[in-house]
Amino acid sequence: MSTSREALREYVFSLSIIDTHEHIPDEAVACADTLGFFNFFEHYVSSDLVSAGMPRASLEAMRNPDNGLSQEERWALMAPWWPHASTTAYGRAMIEYMHELFGADDIDGDSVAALSRRIVAARQPGWYHTVLRERAGIDKALVIRWPGQPVDVDRELFRAVPILDHYATPATRADLEALEKEAGHAVQTLDQLMAAQEALLDAFAAKGIVAVKIFLAYQRTLQFDRCSKAEAARAFDRVWLSQRLDLAFEDLKPLQDFMTRRLVGLAAERGLPVQIHTGLQEGNGNHLEHSRPTLLTDLFLDHPDARFVLFHAGYPWAGAVAALAKNFPNVYADLCWMPAVSPAFAARTLDEWIETIPANKIFAVGGDSNYAEGAHGHCNRARLIACDVLGAKMAQGYLSGTEAKWLAARILRENARELFRLD
Numbered sequence: 001m002s003t004s005r006e007a008l009r010e011y012v013f014s015l016s017i018i019d020t021h022e023h024i025p026d027e028a029v030a031c032a033d034t035l036g037f038f039n040f041f042e043h044y045v046s047s048d049l050v051s052a053g054m055p056r057a058s059l060e061a062m063r064n065p066d067n068g069l070s071q072e073e074r075w076a077l078m079a080p081w082w083p084h085a086s087t088t089a090y091g092r093a094m095i096e097y098m099h100e101l102f103g104a105d106d107i108d109g110d111s112v113a114a115l116s117r118r119i120v121a122a123r124q125p126g127w128y129h130t131v132l133r134e135r136a137g138i139d140k141a142l143v144i145r146w147p148g149q150p151v152d153v154d155r156e157l158f159r160a161v162p163i164l165d166h167y168a169t170p171a172t173r174a175d176l177e178a179l180e181k182e183a184g185h186a187v188q189t190l191d192q193l194m195a196a197q198e199a200l201l202d203a204f205a206a207k208g209i210v211a212v213k214i215f216l217a218y219q220r221t222l223q224f225d226r227c228s229k230a231e232a233a234r235a236f237d238r239v240w241l242s243q244r245l246d247l248a249f250e251d252l253k254p255l256q257d258f259m260t261r262r263l264v265g266l267a268a269e270r271g272l273p274v275q276i277h278t279g280l281q282e283g284n285g286n287h288l289e290h291s292r293p294t295l296l297t298d299l300f301l302d303h304p305d306a307r308f309v310l311f312h313a314g315y316p317w318a319g320a321v322a323a324l325a326k327n328f329p330n331v332y333a334d335l336c337w338m339p340a341v342s343p344a345f346a347a348r349t350l351d352e353w354i355e356t357i358p359a360n361k362i363f364a365v366g367g368d369s370n371y372a373e374g375a376h377g378h379c380n381r382a383r384l385i386a387c388d389v390l391g392a393k394m395a396q397g398y399l400s401g402t403e404a405k406w407l408a409a410r411i412l413r414e415n416a417r418e419l420f421r422l423d
């Protein structure tokens with residue numbers, strides 16, 4: 001029996017999805033917000049506003065909850081730049097979810113105060129369940145926990161993925177002292193640093209984390225070279241002696257490379273996949289080249305037992321991610337964030353990935369939002385993209401209707417359920 005595009009769409013929207021990447025804070029944080037609409041400018045649209053020319057000081061004033069500005073005054077700060085950011089996919093996504101969740105028909109200086117009142121009123125205990133489970137159809141979302149944050153999450157909706165990069169990047173004695181505080185013992189030698197890293201990972205594993213995340217492409221190259229323990233120990237000793245930020249990247253790199261590779265090895269031993277930021281860095285002003293996915297090749301070769309998930313389609317290097325995931329059994333490809341950055345890119349990429357990457361290694365839904373509302377908007381986008389791409393592949397005769405449905409379930413749910421062992 002053939003499946004119509006309509007039937008495919010119905011099936012895709014009936015799936016209970018696994019969202020592979022979010023930055024959603026605990027619900028209490030959202031419920032404590034008093035800003036309403038202007039709370040939604042921690043990232044994405046704010047970055048496009050700055051890219052369009054909005055002075056950073058105006059942005060900070062607009063989103064500072066404590067400076068006493070009225071909603072209208074906040075709007076006035078953004079008004080010259082909003083039209084230019086509202087046409088990007090970030091802007092479109094925000095307009096869509098403000099409409100769907102809070103009934104906003106227009107967002108302007110006349111309506112923003114009322115919209116903010118509706119947002120603050122809606123964000124009550126239980127709101128995450130309404131938005132994420134009931135409205136967005138999310139079974140589980142994997143949420144990032146930053147260095148120093150606990151990994152306890154509401155397990156009904158979430159699983160935690162911690163970033164442990166701070167064990168690779170101490171640059172001064174003060175950084176090591178901060179790690180001593182977290183570890184509860186001395187960190188005065190490389191061996192002690194390694195022991196602290198391993199103990200933290202084990203403590204987190206006991207609390208149910210499902211992966212670890214490497215976020216280092218925001219601050220350095222993804223080229224993690226092979227490096228001896230002796231070289232790393234020499235770098236550690238220089239950090240121990242360093243009272244100020246006076247060490248160059250070349251001085252620190254052996255320690256960073258060694259500790260990052262060690263984290264990969266420890267994660268592999270514990271069956272934890274490693275999610276890696278590749279491609280475009282959020283915000284304004286960074287070294288895109290640092291995030292090039294092919295820089296990770298030696299890591300893939302040297303850790304055949306680890307499982308690496310390359311985030312964000314390596315934007316703009318989605319073809320490189322496809323080639324790596326096709327070539328390496330231990331490399332997986334994740335489109336997270338891309339439905340919010342560019343639905344057109346996400347659709348082109350998914351189309352190409354279906355043709356190049358085995359079906360069990362593609363992840364097609366991750367909202368990458370700081371807000372449950374953003375996750376809702378971005379995940380709905382991801383579903384629509386899956387419908388478009390799979391529907392077109394059915395129309396071409398590339399996939400049967402049955403195969404298209406099966407593939408939809410793999411890339412929106414089953415692949416993540418298996419890799420992150422969510423049962």
Ligand SMILES: [Zn+2]
Pocket residue numbers: 021022023368
């Ligand atoms: Zn992210």
